[in-house]
Amino acid sequence: MNLMHLRGKWKLLFTVTALLVLPALLVGCGKKDSSKAKGYTPKKLTVEFVPSSNAGTIEAKAKPLEGLLKKELGIPVKVSVSTDYNTIVEAMGSKKVDVGYLPPDAYVLAHKQYGDKVLLQAQRFGIKEPNDENTKKLVDYYRAQILVRADSGIKSIKDLKGKKIAVQDTTSTAGWVYPAVEMLDHGVNINKNGIKTVQVKGHDQGVLSVYNKNTDAAFVFQGARKLVMNDQKDIMKKVVPIYTTAKIPNDTITVRGDMSAKWQKKIASAFKDIAKTKKGHDIISSVYSHEGYTDSKDSNFDIIRKYDKEAAKLDK
Known part of the structure; x- marks a missing residue:
């Protein structure tokens, strides 16, 4: 009886200990998952443009963005120009670039391959013929x-x-x-x-x-x-x-796929605020004829995916 009684006590002790330890383990797991869910927090932000015209000229015009973004974000910023569309997509996929000024088709590719996330779309003045005249209406598309x-x-x-x-x-x-x-x-x-x-x-x-x-x-x-x-x-x-x-959806400001939600918001706000200043507006206008930025979402680019499917028929 004493032996049975002793065994019963050990069973009770084991059960109580397990019940005490299990919540701690679960909390520990929860903390780990929560930390992982926070995502990437940049210590230095790398921003890359694609060359719609002379790459050297674009880089010279875009460089002043470094100081403006640093002031908004509170971390060092490096601005550069990619050699072409594919290079910047791969650089973002390999985590060498944090933010990309991607045209719509390059964004769709980056989202498909690496889960990169669109934050903003550019706004430009509409254009009419003859002679590529600007209208007074801001639009989020071009042709x-x-x-x-x-x-x-x-x-x-x-x-x-x-x-x-x-x-x-x-x-x-x-x-x-x-x-x-x-x-x-x-x-x-x-x-x-x-x-x-x-x-x-x-x-x-x-x-x-x-x-x-x-x-x-x-x-x-x-x-x-x-x-x-x-x-x-x-x-x-x-x-x-x-x-x-x-109509083609306007250029994007896209971030790497693992960027934290907090920093996605910070980066989007920074670009929108900078575009509203005279110095910032002069930069984005001279580089890409951007007048400002508006919030965007992935479904805005479904039309691009449709055209990509059609483009595949060119080789058939």
């Missing part, structure tokens, strides 16, 4: 155009068969995806029909390739001719659009 020389005799998409076209990287929404897909809708496949493509770096280079007769046409964003107006005063007369695409 792509196909440009040719006015004296080329090329009047429509069908006239591009057998011609040479300057394009951007295949992840460029305005410099490839939208014009190529809408050409296909008009019965012309850029990968077939005797068309030769020449990849150039920057939409200004696309405009100049047509102006200098190096190519017959170019895919650019609407308004790209303004990039070269200071050097080529007659650009609006010599180079003209033959086609303008549907």
Whole structure:
């Protein structure tokens, strides 16, 4: 009986101890998971742009953002320019870049591959023809155009068969995806029909390739001719659009996928506040013609995913 009684006491002691220890273990696990859920907190913020025109020029214009962002965020900031769209997507995926100024197609790729998160979309003044004139209305979209020389005799998409076209990287929404897909809708496949493509770096280079007769046409964003107006005063007369695409969601400010919710909010607020200052507005306007930023969400880019599926048909 004494032995049985002793065993009963040990069982009771074990049970009580287990009940006391279990909550502590659960709390410990909860703390670990909670800490993990907080996400990445930057000690130094790296911000990278993509080159819509001369990369060196963009970097010089964008560099002053370092000081403005440091003042808003309270940590050191480094601003640089990527060589192309794919490079910045990979840099964000490998955690070398925290914030990317990504065009819509590059954002969709970054979100799909690495779970990167869109914070903001740029606002620009709308553009109308002729001569890429600005409207007074701020919009969160832009369009792509196909440009040719006015004296080329090329009047429509069908006239591009057998011609040479300057394009951007295949992840460029305005410099490839939208014009190529809408050409296909008009019965012309850029990968077939005797068309030769020449990849150039920057939409200004696309405009100049047509102006200098190096190519017959170019895919650019609407308004790209303004990039070269200071050097080529007659650009609006010599180079003209033959086609303008549907609306494209504006450029994004995107952060790496593991960025903490707290820092996502801080970064979004910083860019919006900076854009409202004279110095900040001058910077973003000179770099990308941005006038300000508005909150964004992933579903805004479902239209890009639709176009990407259509673009896949180009090789069939």
